Amino acid sequence: MAEITFLEALRQGLWEEMERDERVFILGEDVGIYGGAFKVTEGFVKKFGEARVIDTPISEAAIVGAAAGAAHMGMRPVAEMQFIDFISCAYDMLTNYVATARYRAGLSTPIVVRGPCGGYVRGGPFHSQNPEAAFFHTPGLKIVYPATARDAKGLMKSAIRDDDPVIYLEHKWLYRRIKEQLPEGEEILTPIGEARLAREGKDLSIVTYGAMVWKSLEAADTLQQQDGVSVEILDLRTLLPLDDAAIIRTVQKTNKVLIVHEDTRTGGVAGEIAARINEQAFEWLDGPIMRVTAHDVPLPYAPTLEDYVLPQTDDIVKAVRWLANY
Amino acid sequence: MTSRAVPATEPSQPALPAELSRGQLLELYRYLRLTRTLEERLTALYRQSKVIGGLFRSLGQEGESVASAYALERGRHRDLLSPLIRNLGSLLVMGAKPVEILRQYMAKADGPTRGRDTNVHFNDLEIGYLGQISHLGDMLPVMAGITLTFRMRGEARVGLVYIGDGGTSTGTFHEGLNFAAVQRCPLVVIGEYNHWAYSTPAEKQFAVKDLAEKAKGYGIPAVTVDGNDVFAVYAATKHAVERARRGKGVHFIEVKTYRRKGHAEHDDQSYVPPGELERWARENDPVDRYVQQLLQHAWVEQDDLSAIDASVREEVDRATDACAEERLPAPESALPGVYADPPAADALWFRRV
Numbered sequence: 001m002a003e004i005t006f007l008e009a010l011r012q013g014l015w016e017e018m019e020r021d022e023r024v025f026i027l028g029e030d031v032g033i034y035g036g037a038f039k040v041t042e043g044f045v046k047k048f049g050e051a052r053v054i055d056t057p058i059s060e061a062a063i064v065g066a067a068a069g070a071a072h073m074g075m076r077p078v079a080e081m082q083f084i085d086f087i088s089c090a091y092d093m094l095t096n097y098v099a100t101a102r103y104r105a106g107l108s109t110p111i112v113v114r115g116p117c118g119g120y121v122r123g124g125p126f127h128s129q130n131p132e133a134a135f136f137h138t139p140g141l142k143i144v145y146p147a148t149a150r151d152a153k154g155l156m157k158s159a160i161r162d163d164d165p166v167i168y169l170e171h172k173w174l175y176r177r178i179k180e181q182l183p184e185g186e187e188i189l190t191p192i193g194e195a196r197l198a199r200e201g202k203d204l205s206i207v208t209y210g211a212m213v214w215k216s217l218e219a220a221d222t223l224q225q226q227d228g229v230s231v232e233i234l235d236l237r238t239l240l241p242l243d244d245a246a247i248i249r250t251v252q253k254t255n256k257v258l259i260v261h262e263d264t265r266t267g268g269v270a271g272e273i274a275a276r277i278n279e280q281a282f283e284w285l286d287g288p289i290m291r292v293t294a295h296d297v298p299l300p301y302a303p304t305l306e307d308y309v310l311p312q313t314d315d316i317v318k319a320v321r322w323l324a325n326y
Numbered sequence: 327m328t329s330r331a332v333p334a335t336e337p338s339q340p341a342l343p344a345e346l347s348r349g350q351l352l353e354l355y356r357y358l359r360l361t362r363t364l365e366e367r368l369t370a371l372y373r374q375s376k377v378i379g380g381l382f383r384s385l386g387q388e389g390e391s392v393a394s395a396y397a398l399e400r401g402r403h404r405d406l407l408s409p410l411i412r413n414l415g416s417l418l419v420m421g422a423k424p425v426e427i428l429r430q431y432m433a434k435a436d437g438p439t440r441g442r443d444t445n446v447h448f449n450d451l452e453i454g455y456l457g458q459i460s461h462l463g464d465m466l467p468v469m470a471g472i473t474l475t476f477r478m479r480g481e482a483r484v485g486l487v488y489i490g491d492g493g494t495s496t497g498t499f500h501e502g503l504n505f506a507a508v509q510r511c512p513l514v515v516i517g518e519y520n521h522w523a524y525s526t527p528a529e530k531q532f533a534v535k536d537l538a539e540k541a542k543g544y545g546i547p548a549v550t551v552d553g554n555d556v557f558a559v560y561a562a563t564k565h566a567v568e569r570a571r572r573g574k575g576v577h578f579i580e581v582k583t584y585r586r587k588g589h590a591e592h593d594d595q596s597y598v599p600p601g602e603l604e605r606w607a608r609e610n611d612p613v614d615r616y617v618q619q620l621l622q623h624a625w626v627e628q629d630d631l632s633a634i635d636a637s638v639r640e641e642v643d644r645a646t647d648a649c650a651e652e653r654l655p656a657p658e659s660a661l662p663g664v665y666a667d668p669p670a671a672d673a674l675w676f677r678r679v
Contacts, residue, residue: 025478051478057508062501065467066474072451073475093498096461097468103664104443105457139664139671163666241668279675 006178009149010170011040013156013188014078018048021076024160025052027063028080037082038116038175060089067111068098068165076160081115084169085129098165099140112159114168118211118262119294119310121173124301130210130263132239135167136272142192143240145169147213149180151237154190162192171211178214193238195246201232204324205250207273208260209236212311216260219316229324239269247273248281255286256323260316265293287326292319342625344561350396351625352634354556357392358613359638361415364424367642368431372591376650378433379444382411386586387520389612390553391415391488394516394579397563398454398486405567406454406472407486408465411445412520412585416488421453425645434652441655462493466502466515473511477573484570486514486563492523492531494540503576507544510575514566517541517578518553520585525597541578553581554612557619584610 004012018024025048026041032055035042045053056063060081067077081087087094094113101107119128135141142164146152152170159166182188198213199220206216213235220231234250236243251257257277259270274289292311300306342348365383372381384391391409395416398405409416414427429437430448438448447457456472458465465487473485489499494517506513517537521528534540541548547566551558559581566577584606588595595603620626662670 054509057501057504059467059501059505061464061498062467062470062505065464065498065502066471066505069468069471069473070475070478071471072456072468073472075475075478077471092461093464093467097459097464100459102666104439104447105449106439106663107449107451107456108666142665 001181001183003179003181004149005176006149006152006170006180007038007040007175009153009180009182010156013153014040014160015044015047017157017160018044018052021160023074024076024078025054025070026078026080027054027056027067029056029058029082031055031080036080038172041080060086061093064090064093064111064113065097067113068093068101068109071109071111072101072107076110078112078114078160081113083127084115084117084131085126087113087115087131087167088134091134094135094141094165094167095138099138101140102164103140108163109165110163111165112156112168113165114156114170116172116175117169118171118173119299119306120211122301122303122306125298128299128306130169130261132167132169133263133268136240136269140165141240142166142238143169144192144238145171145210146190146237147174147198147210147235149178150182150188151190151196153182154188155192155237157187158189158192161189166192169210173211174214190237193241193243195243196235196237197232197246197250198235199231199233201230201254203230203254204256204258204320205232205234205254206258206260206316206320207234207236207247207250209239210262212260212262215311215313216316218313219320222313222317223320227321227324229320231320242273242276244276244280247277251277251281252284255284256326257285258290258292258316258319258323260292260311262294262310264296265291266296268293287323290319290323292316343557344564346560348625351620352630354392354396354560355616355620355626355631356634356638357396357415357419358388358556358616359634360418360424360641361388361392362613363638363642364418364427365414367646368428369591371428371432371646371650377431380590380592381431382445382590383587384412384414386584386606386611387412387518387553388415389556389616390516390518390559390581390583392419393556393559394486394563394581395419397560397567398484400454402452403483404454405484405486406451406456408456408458408469408488409446410458410488410490410493410518412490412518413488414446417446417455420455422450422455423645424642425648428645429649429652432649433654434649435655435659436649436652440659461498462490463496463498463502466499467505468502469513470502470506470509470511473506473513474509476512477510482571484512484514484567486516486567488516488518490523491517491519491521491528491537492526494537495531503541503546503578504544506576507546510573512570512573513576514563514570515541515576515578516563517580519580519582522585522589522598524589524593537580538578541580544576546576546578548578548580550580550582553583554610554615556612556616583612
């Protein structure tokens with residue numbers, strides 16, 4: 001078993017699916033010879049040719065729209081957004097055209113739109129975003145957001161095979177930080193719509209996803225050592241559709257829940273999760289459902305500012321202490 | 327096989343235009359007449375409140391719709407077009423049935439989208455049409471992707487997409503056209519200069535004189551033709567389609583025409599200068615002009631056209647009778663089909679308590 005990075009794992013997922021299925025092709029900006037801004041598609045054009053690894057103009061709406069058209073014709077396109085911040089340029093195409101296609105017109109649109117997201121990398125307001133809430137609201141889309149190398153690969157493969165459009169969010173802070181031993185020769189397919197228990201605990205649950213899984217794990221270790229508080233961590237992996245059953249299960253087990261995400265607070269995914277817990281497990285709660293999120297400001301560039309705006313491990317520790325003492 | 331010698335005294339058959347046979351000339355007329363008659367029927371149904379939403383007429387634009395679509399190869403898995411609301415004629419040419427259009431406008435359960443979407447927003451990819459969404463310009467990138475696929479698979483198929491003069495102001499139009507041009511997609515773009523984008527005249531929409539000027543900026547051939555001349559539109563489209571099929575890439579055809587009805591039936595057109603509608607109706611109706619040419623050159627007889635008129639009326643009557651009293655979709659049928667998996671959304675708790 002070789003130890004590989006999160007980035008390499010998602011590359012493998014993409015590579016294996018392109019080898020397996022000739023309908024799969026990649027389109028995006030600088031994905032060909034250059035191999036993508038983060039080198040996710042490095043070597044792909046050499047192996048699969050220019051017809052299947054297409055360098056496009058800087059036109060996110062056209063990239064997503066063309067992917068949709070190809071998908072209607074039976075192809076399985078994977079569209080790269082160079083930084084996921086630019087997916088907003090394709091918002092119309094995704095929410096109006098792609099998301100509604102099956103419902104309004106019976107059109108199958110199996111596309112994957114993927115790209116690097118997230119902060120903690122001093123990227124400033126336009127290279128650090130977490131855009132999930134903008135699409136979370138749209139029936140017809142699916143959103144996955146892996147935290148581990150295994151899921152980076154497994155969700156990539158599942159997303160490509162899914163018959164519906166999938167937005168695949170990959171946190172750039174995890175790309176080369178996270179390493180994992182993955183079995184060679186085993187087909188890894190992470191089911192879409194299933195959360196993963198990242199840490200078992202009994203006193204309090206953290207429901208989270210993406211890079212926040214790792215910050216929550218770090219916080220949980222500290223809390224175990226310093227406070228003797230046992231924290232359970234649920235890694236959602238898929239945001240749309242949410243795994244309600246897994247969320248309710250952990251709430252019923254620990255009776256206290258903290259929701260952690262890196263995206264801003266208002267209108268964020270945590271609000272929806274809190275509402276569902278309220279509707280489905282109100283009687284099981286021994287405290288308020290609390291949130292740790294980014295502050296409601298655009299993400300600033302200076303390290304001092306970015307670190308202040310984004311949730312940090314220490315914030316999670318303090319929030320858990322507050323809730324544990326409630 | 328038998329043959330009959332033509333007596334030397336019989337007048338020779340007049341030469342037919344644009345390599346069209348007499349049968350094709352009549353077929354073109356039939357689609358023109360069917361478009362207009364079907365829309366007149368929809369107007370009647372709209373006034374009876376049987377059309378559920380808005381009604382968008384193509385009066386004055388039937389010629390370019392029918393003629394451009396007629397230049398495509400039709401059949402299962404052949405060429406594919408994406409129509410706008412004022413391309414009912416294009417849909418009919420590709421094989422959409424009047425009863426489907428009536429059902430769609432009346433939101434019937436058995437309509438092509440089962441009551442989910444409006445007017446011409448429906449598709450049949452097998453026989454070659456993909457309905458638009460309301461966000462103008464969006465079909466350019468989508469058709470770029472469809473025709474990119476034709477090219478990738480080495481299929482000798484062509485796509486055709488319509489865009490209105492107002493629609494050429496959108497970002498997706500430009501992104502899609504540029505993408506298709508760079509990828510040399512086998513795509514023909516019909517730019518419909520019909521003078522009005524809802525109430526906004528063309529001079530408030532763009533500062534160029536012709537839409538073709540915009541297309542030239544993307545390195546693709548662009549021509550401007552009289553959109554109310556069926557033969558001119560047919561010939562220009564035929565040329566562009568054949569060129570695209572030979573791998574020569576995107577071609578833009580601007581058709582100058584005129585929208586003689588409002589944006590939709592509710593629109594009183596108060597913004598139109600006095601006399602303009604009447605002048606276009608009197609002097610430049612595409613169906614009248616087509617008929618005049620057919621009769622003037624004696625390519626067909628008036629009796630041929632009258633027979634088609636009668637048969638079209640009968641077809642539209644039959645289609646109306648078949649569906650006017652059909653049921654609307656069952657309320658709960660709103661939930662399935664958002665995704666392949668899960669197959670249906672859940673009814674919310676307050677519908678279950």
